[in-house]
Amino acid sequence: MENAKKHLLTEIDIFKAMDKESLASLLSHTSVFLRAKGTMLCMAGEDAQHIYVVLSGWVKIYRETSGGAEAVLDVITTGAYFGEDTIFDGGLYLSNAEVIADAEIAAIPSALIKENVEKNQDFTKALLGHMSRKQKAKEHDVEHLSVQSAPQRIGCFLLRLAGGNSFKNVSFDLPYDKTLIAARLGMQPETFSRALTKLRNEAGVEITGTKVKIDEVERLSTYTCGACSSEFPCKDTKK
Amino acid sequence: MENAKKHLLTEIDIFKAMDKESLASLLSHTSVFLRAKGTMLCMAGEDAQHIYVVLSGWVKIYRETSGGAEAVLDVITTGAYFGEDTIFDGGLYLSNAEVIADAEIAAIPSALIKENVEKNQDFTKALLGHMSRKQKAKEHDVEHLSVQSAPQRIGCFLLRLAGGNSFKNVSFDLPYDKTLIAARLGMQPETFSRALTKLRNEAGVEITGTKVKIDEVERLSTYTCGACSSEFPCKDTKK
């Protein structure tokens, strides 16, 4: 089982760029474990010994202010990872990571990543590419928070879930709690709920429970993407 | 003159990590030029041939939505650079860069950066460190936009300008236009102006024209940092 799951790692951007032997060695030092919903993977301020890769389930990356407010920076699932920004700067996690849907997690020792950067060109470039993408995703978030309204942010979120391929009657499920989506998009649950109503009325989106149906992708993107710099379908990383 | 300015490059984080010969070669392929306020250095969507380093002056990094709104992602000065996130991902600038105070700019061919990554360990690690810091700065922005009020965002901005060393009667000048600071912090000029009034009344900050005086740093940080996850003085990169 462990090995089966580890195999998932070989499909991840940066590890695909690694030669077989190095990867095998890396995997042999990587532990895979199951964590139940509610578990903390790490806390801000802790010494960062590992990069954590999500193999299944969902993990919330967030920070807490001393005033008790919570800022959700990301919510990640299969194939995504975090902690890589600690390896070459600071060595501390700056965010909390909490499992919000039972998850399988791979913990890769940071030291090994560092070693591989030293000896493997392609891996390093892949890592640099990855960090560039991640930074762009953050810029995307900043832009959205500063220029989009709540319904527009949700619309953009839905369009990214839709994948941007089909154009009529796209259907799918929301990946996690509405409350958490709201937090991820920087708004209150109530605001989220009301914004959905607005999207229903003004952008042809049907939402019942976790089921989402977008009548016309184009209509929604007109509503949403006029307030975003990236053209539709949203080019920025999905993350 | 050019050479004098180029010397500034040797003091920049990632170039400090480069060996003398490589750096000399890099510099010989680097052009330095003056650009007047109002000049565009690059536009989103353009092919990214260079990394631009600001040697003096100020440059605004921003995006425009099709609706005409503007999101200012950063405003940088001496020692800062941009475009490094295009080298290993995408190869296109995703933001506009406009000179907002006469600036000396060094243009370093992206291809050379790539070459140096291939042959220089220390440089690569420094670059990875730099990208990590930049990402953290963006996370900082995201957090602020989602949990801080306008006056608090300004307060945090001022505290970072103050440098966090002195504790009473810190004085300094605002680095650029209030209008631009407002945009950088994701608010309207009017909101910025009114928020300053609030800071004057509630946090002991005196602001007259571009002059800023903080009576008690601690008082301001109490007002501001309760809504931020990083303890005072703000640990995130100053950028």
Next chain:
DNA sequence: CGAGGTGTTGAAAGTGCTCAAATGGCGTGG
């Protein structure tokens, strides 16, 4: 069935935005 968590709705308050107008500084052309 009851408890707790999730989501929705209403009402009221707050925050920030828009539009408009006044102020003041500063550089240009006369």
Next chain:
DNA sequence: CCACGCCATTTGAGCACTTTCAACACCTCG
């Protein structure tokens, strides 16, 4: 040197969007 015009900043008034607080409906799980 002055008048003019432009731009940055401030202020006022009204409005729109979000938040907050409260209440309630649902659903799931023991």
